[in-house]
Amino acid sequence: MSSTTNTSTHHTSTIGAIGAPSRRNTELALLVFAVAIPVFAYANVGLAINNEVPSGLLSYGLGLGLLAGVAHLVVRKFAPYADPLLLPLATLLNGLGLVVIWRLDQSKLLQSLPNYFQAAPRQLLYTALGIALFVVVLLFLKDHRVLQRYTYISMFCALVLLILPLVPGLGANIYGAKIWINIPGLGSLQPGEFAKIVLAVFFAGYLMVKRDALALASRRFMGLYLPRGRDLGPILVVWALSILILIFETDLGTSLLFFGMFVIMLYVATERTSWIVFGLLMSAAGAVGVASFEPHIQTRVQAWLNPLREYKLSREVTHDGIVHSDQLQQALWAFGSGGTLGTGLGQGHSDLIRFAANSDFILATFGEELGLAGIMAILLIYGLIVERGVRTALAARDPFGKLLAVGLSGAFALQVFVVAGGVMGLIPLTGMTMPFLAYGGSSVLANWALIGILIRISDTARRPAPAPVTNPDAEMTQVVRP
Amino acid sequence: MNKPLRRIAIFCGLLVLTLLLRDNWLQYVKADSLADSKYNRRVTIARYSVPRGDIIVDGSPITGSKEMDTSGLNDLKYKRTYKDGPMWAPVTGYASQAFGATQLESVDDKILTGNDDRLFFRNTLDMITGKPKQGGNVVTTLNAAAQKAAYNGLKGHGKGAVVALEPSTGKILALASYPSYDPSSFAGMSDSDAKAWQKLQKDNDPDDPMLNRALRETYPPGSTFKVVTAAAALENGLYTSADQPTNSPDPWIMPGTVTPLANEGSIPCKNATMRVALKYSCNTVFGKIGADLGQDKMLSEAEKFGFNSEQFTPVRANASNFSKDMNASQVALSSIGQFNTAATPLQMAMVASAVANDGKLMQPYMVDKLQSPNLDTLEQTEPKELSRPLSSKNAQILQSMMETVVKDGTGTNAQIPGVTVGGKTGTAQHGVNNSEKPYAWFISYAKLPDGSSPVAVAVVVEDEAADRQDISGGGLAAPIAKNVMEAVINSRK
Numbered sequence: 001m002s003s004t005t006n007t008s009t010h011h012t013s014t015i016g017a018i019g020a021p022s023r024r025n026t027e028l029a030l031l032v033f034a035v036a037i038p039v040f041a042y043a044n045v046g047l048a049i050n051n052e053v054p055s056g057l058l059s060y061g062l063g064l065g066l067l068a069g070v071a072h073l074v075v076r077k078f079a080p081y082a083d084p085l086l087l088p089l090a091t092l093l094n095g096l097g098l099v100v101i102w103r104l105d106q107s108k109l110l111q112s113l114p115n116y117f118q119a120a121p122r123q124l125l126y127t128a129l130g131i132a133l134f135v136v137v138l139l140f141l142k143d144h145r146v147l148q149r150y151t152y153i154s155m156f157c158a159l160v161l162l163i164l165p166l167v168p169g170l171g172a173n174i175y176g177a178k179i180w181i182n183i184p185g186l187g188s189l190q191p192g193e194f195a196k197i198v199l200a201v202f203f204a205g206y207l208m209v210k211r212d213a214l215a216l217a218s219r220r221f222m223g224l225y226l227p228r229g230r231d232l233g234p235i236l237v238v239w240a241l242s243i244l245i246l247i248f249e250t251d252l253g254t255s256l257l258f259f260g261m262f263v264i265m266l267y268v269a270t271e272r273t274s275w276i277v278f279g280l281l282m283s284a285a286g287a288v289g290v291a292s293f294e295p296h297i298q299t300r301v302q303a304w305l306n307p308l309r310e311y312k313l314s315r316e317v318t319h320d321g322i323v324h325s326d327q328l329q330q331a332l333w334a335f336g337s338g339g340t341l342g343t344g345l346g347q348g349h350s351d352l353i354r355f356a357a358n359s360d361f362i363l364a365t366f367g368e369e370l371g372l373a374g375i376m377a378i379l380l381i382y383g384l385i386v387e388r389g390v391r392t393a394l395a396a397r398d399p400f401g402k403l404l405a406v407g408l409s410g411a412f413a414l415q416v417f418v419v420a421g422g423v424m425g426l427i428p429l430t431g432m433t434m435p436f437l438a439y440g441g442s443s444v445l446a447n448w449a450l451i452g453i454l455i456r457i458s459d460t461a462r463r464p465a466p467a468p469v470t471n472p473d474a475e476m477t478q479v480v481r482p
Numbered sequence: 483m484n485k486p487l488r489r490i491a492i493f494c495g496l497l498v499l500t501l502l503l504r505d506n507w508l509q510y511v512k513a514d515s516l517a518d519s520k521y522n523r524r525v526t527i528a529r530y531s532v533p534r535g536d537i538i539v540d541g542s543p544i545t546g547s548k549e550m551d552t553s554g555l556n557d558l559k560y561k562r563t564y565k566d567g568p569m570w571a572p573v574t575g576y577a578s579q580a581f582g583a584t585q586l587e588s589v590d591d592k593i594l595t596g597n598d599d600r601l602f603f604r605n606t607l608d609m610i611t612g613k614p615k616q617g618g619n620v621v622t623t624l625n626a627a628a629q630k631a632a633y634n635g636l637k638g639h640g641k642g643a644v645v646a647l648e649p650s651t652g653k654i655l656a657l658a659s660y661p662s663y664d665p666s667s668f669a670g671m672s673d674s675d676a677k678a679w680q681k682l683q684k685d686n687d688p689d690d691p692m693l694n695r696a697l698r699e700t701y702p703p704g705s706t707f708k709v710v711t712a713a714a715a716l717e718n719g720l721y722t723s724a725d726q727p728t729n730s731p732d733p734w735i736m737p738g739t740v741t742p743l744a745n746e747g748s749i750p751c752k753n754a755t756m757r758v759a760l761k762y763s764c765n766t767v768f769g770k771i772g773a774d775l776g777q778d779k780m781l782s783e784a785e786k787f788g789f790n791s792e793q794f795t796p797v798r799a800n801a802s803n804f805s806k807d808m809n810a811s812q813v814a815l816s817s818i819g820q821f822n823t824a825a826t827p828l829q830m831a832m833v834a835s836a837v838a839n840d841g842k843l844m845q846p847y848m849v850d851k852l853q854s855p856n857l858d859t860l861e862q863t864e865p866k867e868l869s870r871p872l873s874s875k876n877a878q879i880l881q882s883m884m885e886t887v888v889k890d891g892t893g894t895n896a897q898i899p900g901v902t903v904g905g906k907t908g909t910a911q912h913g914v915n916n917s918e919k920p921y922a923w924f925i926s927y928a929k930l931p932d933g934s935s936p937v938a939v940a941v942v943v944e945d946e947a948a949d950r951q952d953i954s955g956g957g958l959a960a961p962i963a964k965n966v967m968e969a970v971i972n973s974r975k
Contacts, residue, residue, distance in 0.1 A: 112555055264493075268486045311521060329521075335508045336516020337524050344609075349524050349557075372509035376502055383498035390491040394484055402483050406490055413494040417501060426504045 023084035024076045030088035031072055035065045038095025041345055045103045048346030054102075063124065064095050067131045078138045079459035085388050086458070089381050090451045093436035094127055094444070096378075099345070100365050101439050104358040107351035119358055119439045126441040130448035137452030144457045148400050151205025158199040161191040162241070166248055179251045179431055192254045193446035196261070196411050197453070203262055204403035207269035211399070215270035238262045243286045250296040252287070253418045253430025257411055259283050264410040265403050268393075295322070297428075303328050304428040327353050331364035331423050335375075342371025358439045360431065363423045378437070379420065386413040389454050395461035405457045408450050520582065523557075528595050530558035530579055535594040535617030535855065537574050537586060540626045543619075544570045550670075558671065562587075567664035569633040572643075572657050572694045573624060573848065575797070576665035581679055585694070585797045586620060586849070593618040593852045593860070600860050616855035623653035623850045627969040628937070635941075635962030636660035642943035642959075643695035645831040646966050649927060649935045651865035652835070652844030654795060656939075656966055657828075659695040697799035700824035701942050704910030706923045706955070707819030708768045709833055712756055712883065714783035714817075715771045716876040724757040724883045734766040736773070736811035743769045743814060746909075760883045761891035763907065765818050772817020773810050780817055781806060786871035787843065788832050789825070795848050802829035819910060830925045831940035837880050838904070838927035838935040841872030881929075893924065895960035898968055902929040905963065907955030919945065924959035928967040937970040939963040 039061040046054030054060075068091045075082050102120035110116055141147070147154075165171035170181045180188045207214070242255035263279030291297045299322050303310040311329035318324060334350040337343070348368035353361045367375050389409025396402045415432060422429040433440050435447040508516070518525060536543035546563040550556060562577045564570065575585025583591055592598040596605065596617040605615055625646070632644035636658055646656035667678040684690045693699055715721050721728060732752040733742040743765050745751050751764035759767035772780050784790070784804035793799040802825040805816060815821035828846060836843035845866040852861040872880065884904030887893045893905040905926030922945065927938035941959040 108555060109557070264490055268483055268490060271483065271486050308521070332508065333516050333519060333522040333524065335505075336513045336519075337522065338509055339513045339517065340510060349527060352523055367505075367509060372505060372513075375505050375509065379498055379501050379505065383495065386494045386498070387491060390487060390494060394487050394491075399483060402487065406487055410490060410494065413497050417497040420501050421504065424501070424504050424508055426500070 022080045024072075024080060027075065027082075027084035027087055028072055030084065031068045031091060034088040034092035035061065035068050035095065037092060038064060038099050041096060041099040042102065044344070045099060045106075045346040048344060049103070049106050060098075060124075063128075064091070064098070067091075067128060071131050071134055074135045074138050075455060078142075079455050081459045081462040081464075082455040083388050083392060083458040083462070085384060086451050086455055089385050089388075090436055090448070093378070093381060094130075096366075097362065097434075097437035097439075098123055098127065100362060100369075100437070101358045103346050103369075104351060104362075104365060106346075107357075109351040110354065110357060113354060122441070123439050123444070126444040129441070130444040133445050134448040134452040137449055138456060141453070141456050144401055144404060144453060144460060145398060147201045147404070148205050148208070151202055151209075154198045154202035154205065158195045158202055159241075161195040161198065162245060162249075164191050179249050179254060190440065190442035192251070193440075193442040194449075196257065196415075197408065197446060197450055199258060200261060200265070200404055200407035200411060203265045203407055204400050207265055207403055208400045211269040214266070215272055239282050239286060242283075243290060246286065246290045246297070247294065250294060251431055252297060252300065252428065253415075253422070253432035256283065256287075256418055256430070257414050257432070259286075260414045261407055261411040265407045268406050269399075269403055299323075300428045300430075304422075304425065307332060307425060327355065327361060328423075328425060328429055330354075331361050331367075332425050334364040335367040335424060338368035338371045338374075340372045342367075342369050342374055345369045359433050360419070360429075360438065361423055362438045363420055363434055366437070367424075379416075382413075382416045382420075382435075385409075385451075386416070388458075392454055392458040392461055396457055397461060401457045401460060405454060408454060412447075412450065526579065526582075527557050528597055529577065529583065529591060530560050530562075532596055532615045532617055533560050534562060534577065535596065535619045535853075537570075537594075538619055538621045539570070539573075539624045539629070542626075545574060562665070562669040564664065564666045564669075567666045568662035569629060569658065571662045571665055572659040572696050573622060573629075574665060575694075576669065578665070578669050578671075578675070578679070580671035580675055581668060586622075589796045590620045590849065590852065593620060596855065598852075598860070601854060604854060604856075618855055618860065619853040619857070621850045621853060622848050623648075623651075623655065624657065624848060625655040625970055625973055627973045628656040628966050629658060631965040631969040632656040632658035632941075632962065633660065633662075635965055636943070639943045639958055639962075640945045641689065641695070642941065642945075643699065643827040644939065644941045644962060644966060645696050645827045646937055646939045646970065647831045647835040647844075647846055649835040649839035649938045650844070652846045652868070653850070653865075654828075654846055654848040655937060655970055657696045657848065659693070661689045661691040663691040694797075695942075696827045697793075697795070697797060698826070700800055700802055700826050700829075701921050701923075701944075702910040703819040703823060703825040703830055704908035704921065704923050704955070705763045705765075705819060706830055706833070706906045706908035706925045706940075707817070707823055707825070708760060708763065709837065709880065709884065709906050709925065710784055710787055711768045711771050711780070711817040712760060712880055713787075713837070713872050713876065714775055714780055715756065716879055717783060717872060718775055718779050720771060720775060721756055724879050725755045727753045727755055728759065728767055728771070730754060730759070730764070730767040730770050732764075732766045734770055736769065736814050738809055739811045741811070743818075757883045757886050760906065761886050763892055768818050769814035773814040775817075776810075777806070777808055777813045780804070780813060783871060786869045787836060788829055788868065793828060793832075793846060795828070795846050797848070799826055799828045802826050819908060827940045827942050829940075830923065830942075831938055834905075834925040834927045834940060835938035836871050837877055837884065838929065838938045839877075840874040841877035842870055843868045884926075888926065892956045893926065893960050895956050896924065896926050896964040896967070898928060898964060898971070900931070901967075901971060902931075903927070903964075903967065904929070905960065907960065909955055922955045922958040924955040924963045926960070926963045926967065928971060930971070936974055937967050939966050941966075 043053050043057055101123050105118050105120050164181045165179055179190055179192050182188050242259040245255040266275045307329035310324050311326040313324040314326040330353045350365040350368045386409050393402045393405035396405055418430055419432045419434050421427040433443045533547040537545045544565050547560040548563050550561050552559050558579050575587045577583040577587035594617045596615050628646050636642045642660055644656055644658040663682050668675040682692050730753050735742050745765050749762040751766050754767055789802045789804040792801045805822040812821050816823045845868040847863050849863055851859050854860055881904050888896050888903045888905045892907040896903050896905050908923030910921040922943040925940045927935050929935045941963045943958045
């Protein structure tokens with residue numbers, strides 16, 4: 001941004017080409033902290049649980065440091081002007097997530113559960129794969145505008161990804177939500193996480209082409225710009241799609257996420273507030289409509305409204321055919337017991353949440369062991385990632401880049417809100433995971449790819465203008481001046 | 483496109499802000515109520531994660547902790563043990579891994595587990611120096627010898643309760659209830675604990691051993707309530723001396739009725755002085771005093787003694803009852819401790835204690851101080867005046883009347899050589915048409931030659947086995963009160 005304003009205001013100036021500092025050393029310095037903090041946290045957990053520094057401390061530290069180092073070097077080489085905060089923030093969250101997953105692996109209570117396995121080594125592997133994917137994105141995606149070519153292919157891919165969990169034999173119903181697919185030999189995958197990115201590419205490409213038609217051809221009615229009937233088409237399609245996800249995969253979070261992302265991008269593309277009004281009305285109508293006949297959603301809402309009752313029911317033998325879960329109440333107790341400063345890592349009892357303590361509910365462990373202070377820090381880190389993403393969108397010079405960046409950051413923000421809000425009892429629970437913190441290969445991989453794309457866009461945005469002759473007026477003025 | 487982008491930035495900021503606010507709500511505003519929820523397993527884990535602090539009587543603990551095997555899934559490391567559990571149960575309550583905690587174990591749980599905010603600094607220091615966390619102690623005001631005398635006295639007589647107070651401070655010296663239970667028997671979470679617990683429930687044991695009769699059961703106080711009525715007469719100037727003849731016909735027809743109020747046996751109650759009336763326990767005299775004073779004055783005096791309000795010692799004691807909205811005859815019956823008048827043993831001990839303390843009623847309490855694990859005092863309970871039901875002059879008049887009762891009245895069984903004892907017996911009828919065995923009451927205080935009063939006692943005995951004539955306060959309850967008072971006096975030497 002600064003380089004372009006420079007050239008247009010100081011007419012004699014051509015030094016804009018030298019451009020803004022690349023900030024790579026800032027990133028490196030921040031990365032040192034982003035690796036050091038989880039290493040200290042890891043040592044802390046070991047001391048708290050086993051009274052000794054964990055034996056894997058060195059290899060863990062080196063591993064995380066190496067991954068961060070590789071990512072940094074690739075950014076330095078292939079995206080030198082990229083935003084310096086995104087990589088360290090993501091690394092920090094990923095590292096802390098690993099520590100807490102390892103901490104929960106040590107819980108005797110969780111070890112006694114039938115489907116227990118050591119999650120931390122797998123998550124470390126996923127992290128390595130995630131950073132590899134990040135590197136691949138930066139290596140092969142030299143310019144994000146290339147993605148524009150794949151607008152409709154993206155749409156197709158997104159649809160396939162979303163439908164996969166419903167394919168018989170492939171999909172898996174885990175605790176009521178059908179958002180998983182089983183790949184024999186590889187484990188399970190949550191295609192929704194990837195669909196998030198692919199859909200953003202599709203929306204960005206589509207809206208960039210159609211924005212004028214959507215924005216201008218409309219009638220004014222009661223202060224709102226009503227779109228033409230045929231322009232309503234895409235929003236109706238996406239709405240229907242998210243409703244279908246809600247019905248067939250009973251996944252409130254994903255459908256909210258996709259629809260919200262679309263409304264955000266539509267609003268940015270058309271600059272019409274009326275789209276937001278429509279979006280809110282339609283999502284409310286859809287949610288209420290589906291909730292009125294879908295028992296799984298109703299259970300979630302009931303559990304949200306009265307978690308203590310649900311806790312008590314989960315302790316009794318009920319004959320209503322509903323699986324009552326005490327998880328939300330347990331999570332709330334974990335938060336409350338953490339208080340302002342928390343119990344300290346490794347000293348809480350968030351394992352009482354049992355199932356999904358290290359994935360959907362991982363934030364509760366942070367809440368109990370790091371307290372209000374820790375959660376606020378983590379939420380602010382998420383906030384920073386989102387705002388750096390939106391900042392990237394602001395700085396981007398091409399509408400496709402702007403739309404893609406805001407779509408991805410908006411989706412990230414919505415996901416954080418939906419998951420954290422669900423775990424903290426602000427909104428009904430949905431089956432999604434905290435980006436980077438929670439255990440889950442799909443989530444880690446997809447979010448590293450997301451960060452990779454944002455870094456690519458921000459690199460393009462902050463890269464100095466390629467040639468001094470971008471502004472012909474400046475050249476002419478220069479000639480005229482003495 | 484930048485204007486909507488900025489708005490989206492603000493929107494995302496608001497999302498994060500909402501989460502931050504919610505988190506502050508959860509982890510700051512609601513933190514304590516969530517953390518202390520009785521369903522929250524952490525409360526139990528914390529209670530048993532460190533050796534629980536002790537409840538201390540006369541400098542030695544009456545509780546203990548036993549380390550459990552935690553190699554399996556058992557997350558509760560220590561189990562509570564009790565010395566002389568049944569005797570001390572009304573004081574300690576219980577702390578059971580499976581069944582929660584009550585009374586002192588619950589009221590001062592945070593001190594005993596070491597989680598009290600006042601221990602925060604110390605705990606932080608311990609965490610840094612690597613010392614294991616410890617619980618603090620609760621030092622009680624109780625007197626082991628008096629408690630023993632009280633418990634053993636009740637043991638021979640079926641059901642009952644004893645409360646002894648130190649009149650000048652309100653310290654609880656003895657708090658016994660019988661039948662009792664051993665809190666050790668269900669302190670754990672095994673099957674045998676569950677069986678022991680089941681067996682003690684009221685449904686399975688009609689004697690209801692887990693009821694703390696000293697604090698949580700109200701009995702009709704019978705004639706012991708006449709002390710309150712006498713106090714009301716003196717305070718309201720109806721009679722100004724113990725030896726002034728009262729205006730009391732015998733038989734006396736209760737106002738608004740045709741029913742005479744009967745006396746027990748042939749006793750000289752006609753126009754008797756209050757001293758004589760208290761000595762023989764005349765229903766006619768005190769019933770008429772109540773009716774003459776009227777409901778409002780009686781109610782006001784009873785409430786000054788503590789009726790109609792719960793007491794927190796800090797363990798809650800039920801409110802004793804003196805009814806409102808009664809007609810004149812009901813007031814007369816209430817004034818001799820019948821009709822709906824009901825008192826906890828603690829309440830009647832407070833009555834005796836206020837008289838002995840020259841009319842000053844002290845707030846009864848059983849926790850002398852709370853100690854940190856290294857025995858620093860965290861909180862010292864200061865004696866607090868609750869009310870002044872009697873002027874000092876009237877209190878002394880009432881004392882001389884009560885001393886007559888013990889010297890040559892119905893309470894001679896409570897005499898202690900070398901000590902002045904004042905008391906009042908009571909035999910409270912209850913049940914439909916008084917069909918059930920009456921309760922034997924005795925309230926008393928002891929006064930040393932130097933004028934100080936070290937102890938006031940209330941004893942109630944519900945004896946199923948004794949025959950009806952025998953259940954008089956003087957026969958059953960007075961000897962127990964005497965032993966308790968003697969134990970307190972001897973332990974002061």
